Amino acid sequence: MSPVLLTIYVLIWPVIVAGTLAVIVRGFVKEAIEAKREGDSII
Numbered sequence: 001m002s003p004v005l006l007t008i009y010v011l012i013w014p015v016i017v018a019g020t021l022a023v024i025v026r027g028f029v030k031e032a033i034e035a036k037r038e039g040d041s042i043i
Helices: 003-038
Strands: none
């Protein structure tokens, strides 16, 4: 495997993890705002 491909392979994982975390956080914040608006507990 060439060094360039190996570098891309290693550096792509933080991007994938950050994207997944962003989707999860976005959903959580959306649910928290909706629960607060309705006066419900988030738990």
